[in-house]
Amino acid sequence: MIRDVRVTGLGVVAASGTGVAALAAALAGRVAPRAPLPFPAAGFPHQQGGVGPARSELLGLLTRRKDLKLMTPDALLALAAGVLAWRDAGLAEGSLPDEEVGLFLGVGAEKGEIPDLAPAVALSTTDGELDLELLTSRGLDRINPLGALKTLPNMALAHLAIRLQVRGPCGTFCGSPDAGEQAIAEAHAAVARGECQAALAGGSDCLVSMAGYVQAWRGGDLPATVDPGEAAAILLLEPAAAVRARGGRPYASPPVPVSRDLLEGTVGRCGVASGPLALAVGHFLAGRQDP
Amino acid sequence: MSGRVVITGWGVASPLGNDRATFAHALLNGQSAGAPIRGFDARGFACRIAAEVPAYDLAASCPGWDLTALVGTGDRKAELGLLAAHQALAHAGLLEPGTGPDAISLGTGLSSVLVAEVEAELIPFLREDGEFDHEAFARGALPARRFLHRHLPGRTTALLAQLLGVTGPRATSFAACAAGAHAIALAGRWIARGEAERVLAGGLDSMINPFGLASLQLLGTLTTRNDRPAAASRPFDRDRDGFLLGEGAAMLVVESAASAQARGAPILAELLGSGSSLDAWHVTAPHPDGRGAVLAMRRALADAGRSPADVDYVNAHGTATPLNDPVEITAFREVFGPHADRCPISSTKSMHGHLIAAAGALEACAVLVALQHQWLPPTINVAHLDPACAADVVPNVGRAARLEVALSNSFGFGGQNGCLVFGTGQD
Numbered sequence: 001m002i003r004d005v006r007v008t009g010l011g012v013v014a015a016s017g018t019g020v021a022a023l024a025a026a027l028a029g030r031v032a033p034r035a036p037l038p039f040p041a042a043g044f045p046h047q048q049g050g051v052g053p054a055r056s057e058l059l060g061l062l063t064r065r066k067d068l069k070l071m072t073p074d075a076l077l078a079l080a081a082g083v084l085a086w087r088d089a090g091l092a093e094g095s096l097p098d099e100e101v102g103l104f105l106g107v108g109a110e111k112g113e114i115p116d117l118a119p120a121v122a123l124s125t126t127d128g129e130l131d132l133e134l135l136t137s138r139g140l141d142r143i144n145p146l147g148a149l150k151t152l153p154n155m156a157l158a159h160l161a162i163r164l165q166v167r168g169p170c171g172t173f174c175g176s177p178d179a180g181e182q183a184i185a186e187a188h189a190a191v192a193r194g195e196c197q198a199a200l201a202g203g204s205d206c207l208v209s210m211a212g213y214v215q216a217w218r219g220g221d222l223p224a225t226v227d228p229g230e231a232a233a234i235l236l237l238e239p240a241a242a243v244r245a246r247g248g249r250p251y252a253s254p255p256v257p258v259s260r261d262l263l264e265g266t267v268g269r270c271g272v273a274s275g276p277l278a279l280a281v282g283h284f285l286a287g288r289q290d291p
Numbered sequence: 292m293s294g295r296v297v298i299t300g301w302g303v304a305s306p307l308g309n310d311r312a313t314f315a316h317a318l319l320n321g322q323s324a325g326a327p328i329r330g331f332d333a334r335g336f337a338c339r340i341a342a343e344v345p346a347y348d349l350a351a352s353c354p355g356w357d358l359t360a361l362v363g364t365g366d367r368k369a370e371l372g373l374l375a376a377h378q379a380l381a382h383a384g385l386l387e388p389g390t391g392p393d394a395i396s397l398g399t400g401l402s403s404v405l406v407a408e409v410e411a412e413l414i415p416f417l418r419e420d421g422e423f424d425h426e427a428f429a430r431g432a433l434p435a436r437r438f439l440h441r442h443l444p445g446r447t448t449a450l451l452a453q454l455l456g457v458t459g460p461r462a463t464s465f466a467a468c469a470a471g472a473h474a475i476a477l478a479g480r481w482i483a484r485g486e487a488e489r490v491l492a493g494g495l496d497s498m499i500n501p502f503g504l505a506s507l508q509l510l511g512t513l514t515t516r517n518d519r520p521a522a523a524s525r526p527f528d529r530d531r532d533g534f535l536l537g538e539g540a541a542m543l544v545v546e547s548a549a550s551a552q553a554r555g556a557p558i559l560a561e562l563l564g565s566g567s568s569l570d571a572w573h574v575t576a577p578h579p580d581g582r583g584a585v586l587a588m589r590r591a592l593a594d595a596g597r598s599p600a601d602v603d604y605v606n607a608h609g610t611a612t613p614l615n616d617p618v619e620i621t622a623f624r625e626v627f628g629p630h631a632d633r634c635p636i637s638s639t640k641s642m643h644g645h646l647i648a649a650a651g652a653l654e655a656c657a658v659l660v661a662l663q664h665q666w667l668p669p670t671i672n673v674a675h676l677d678p679a680c681a682a683d684v685v686p687n688v689g690r691a692a693r694l695e696v697a698l699s700n701s702f703g704f705g706g707q708n709g710c711l712v713f714g715t716g717q718d
Contacts (some may be wrong), residue, residue: 043429047309070574099586103569107465109443110401117404121413122421128414130406132501140505148506149574149704152401153465154443158705161569168587169567170707171473175399175445182462186477188485195590204459210425215442273671 005191006243009089009236011081011202015050015229019084034227039210044217049084049208050075050229055245061162070150072111075214077232078156078204079163085200085234086164090248093164102168102199103210104187105157106179106236111211112151125164156204168196177283179203184235191237191260197241295548296479297716299556300385302378304371305539306342306643307373309352309379315660320688321643321671325535330499331406334677338513340520342537342644342652345598346373353377355386356454365405371540371649372495375449375479384556392544393459393519394487395694396478397448398470400648402498403503409545447495459487465648468608471541472651472711478563488550493542494556494652507536510575512612524645526609526638526671527616527680534610536646543659560659560698561716563597563696566590570706576614578595578607581622583708584608588626588698591710597696599627603633603637604667604697606654607684609638610645617679619700624682635692637670637685641676651709653700658697658713667692 012019013032016026026033035051037044052208055073055281059065068076086093111205124131124139127160154172161167169190173179180203206212207228218221243250264291303309304368306324307317307511318325324342349370357484361369378385415429445463452461460481460690464473471494478492498507499641507513514533514536516523524535551558568590570583592599609621616638639657646653661668664688700709 041423041429043426098571099568105600112401112404112442117409117413118417119421120425121409125414125417128410130409130414130501132332133335135505140509143505143509144663145511147509148401148403149510152467152704153468154703154707155574157569157707158574161571161706162573166573167569167571167583169590171465171477171567172465172567172707173449173462174465179463186480189480192574205467208603216297219443243373 002192004240005120005188005237005253006240007086007252008243008250010090010107010251011084011234012085012231013077013080014231015052018080020088037208037213037228039149040209040216044213045224046213046217046222046228049227051208052230054061059280067159070155072150072155073206074108074111074232075156075159075205077206078105078234079160080251081202081204081232081234082164082200084162089236092127098167100163100168100197101166102162102170102187102190102196103157103166104171104183104199104201106181106183106203107153107156107172107174108205108212109174109204109215110151110153111209112148113193116147134136160200166200168199168242171194187237191239197237199239200234200236202232204232207229256268293381296482296562297546297548297551297558298543298560299546299551300379300383301542301659302375302382303539303541303653303656304344304347304374305653307346307538309345309374312687313381314656317666318639318642318657318660318668319664319666320686321642321669323524324537324644324669325523327520330498331501333504336504337508338504338536339517339594342535343499344539347374349374352495352520357532360450365407368399368445368495368497368540369471370424370451371497371538372447373451375493375534375540375542376491377492379542379544380493385544388468391455392457392489392491393460393480394481394490394640395448395452395457396464396474396481396490396492397446398464398466398474398494398648398652400470400498401443403498403500403506406501406557431589439463442552445550452489454562455634466707466709467705468645468647469701469703469707470648470651471653472655472699472701472709474569475543475632475655475711476567476709477543477563478564479562482545482547484699487681488547488698491542493540493650495540496501496646496648497538498540498647499536504536519656524611524641525609526607526641526670526674526683527677528676529675531611531616532615533612534640539646539647539653540649541656543652543655558716559675561714563714564591564595565712566594566710568708569706570705574705575619577702578706579618581625583706584622584700584702585625587708587710588622588700591698593711595712597712598599600630601696602643602698603692603694604661605634605636606658606697607636607638608641608700608702609670611638611640616701617677619702620682622679631682635667635683635685637668639668641671651699654699654701655680655711655713658699662694662697662713662715665694694703
């Protein structure tokens, strides 16, 4: 049986601030907060970007501060957005069975930074070439043993799962701008088909760390006219009947099921004609593809 | 899973061979791919052995495909992915123009930094004090873009979509060691939901390079049994000391039964169901009670509409790390109850090593081989079965068995798990 699904919680951490109200205020006021990029950006074409809240503002959402050592910025943003979405739905933590809550995230590319290897490589270089004997005898001691682990894109999912103690169906999608939408589509399907009672789904990425920025800039994804940014946005999806039963407040039905396909196909699968759509949010990048 | 989902082709670029027949022969006969690392000078590393993919000629193996996008990138896992994809599509009869898959779902892994990349993009920007000169990098970085795309997780998915003209759904799953299984599961869900008819699905990974090996060595996950590489991967054995690093790719053509029947494609197996879960415990260690593993197996069986007693064989995640194996057997016993004493569970990683993000996909192919040949692939190198891993692990020698339903386990770093259930596809 396919169940109707509702969005009951939203968690947003972005340059606009922490929470949905901050985002709404920024959108309503046409405010685009900009701040200096938080890494040595001299020489790069961008000096400013949409930088999220100070990390110190998010620490209260962590269970253990030491976990920060194992988090890339996008993992921390995802964790914060997930906790906020849960709270926004009016649910107490642990109020749903752990195995009944799914988690699906769209994430960006891996965020390993070549400069992170600099101390090790500096000890392992001979005449401009890497000397593997020096690397193994001296350089490896200068590499963070957990460094590679930290950069795994699915760590955002892992940290959020640990924080909220959720063990339901899951998925991590990466490598394309619609990864977050893929995550929401799969979460929708999981809830609609009764595979779980609720699911957190959304996306997280950070292009204002050096690794994220350099990848986006060199990959041609950042025209000079577009600022890099960082954000996480996570939705909580629940069956409509369950929301009604607990007196929850639904925002909307989530998109069904994917929008990577043609818009017509997506709209068709939602069961509505294109006429009644109140708003279509485009993927405009101020680049050549906009027309 | 609603609507039958079947397998109509598969291909491998694996440590046990770069074609289906060689892979199957080695798998069924208990051959190890463990050997001293050939790809680079690993003398200084604590682990100096691995299971590498045999030499290949990419252009000759992928006739008709424009491979110029890969030239000079050092993107070995993409090359392996293309090798396996070409085989799988040829096997399924989907290489002719206009007949290809309408969707792609791949699982991929971390792209460790290459030596050439370090020499081009790091060393020139090191100051005399050993610090990285960001500004010099910023001013000099643009020309050396050839390595960049190697770090984009969706690169191979996009490349294959372009080569095959795929306009339907495409996704890249990143679930660490469960990525391949997640990708195949997603393909099955797309088909069951009517979003695709023919999906190229699988996994690809290669970390056998200095920085990849270093990262895993630093995590303490690798075997250091360098003196006996063929005996190094010892899942469930009392003396196991870590996994043998492998590499490779495996691709399946996952198709709706209606599509396969309509075009007269032989059905090789059926994807009966899939399940995923989260450990929510620790970023590296599995839940001590195997909580996530239990949930993933149960979900997969429920999705398949099968009970544990229906399962004739389990292909274990079976990494040979001290932590994984007993936890997996605990979870297996929790799910299978009394049937656990009758159901064989083997780890083919004992032969082909741990392919990380590609592991779930290659092990899915191992299950296909087992179902096709009605033969249990063994867990080799079991000299003393760990009492904490007590089960029929098909020790050392494979054997004939009646196999109708098989389960494949994949458990990843970060506690992200995925399980697949396959059947013979025979009504």
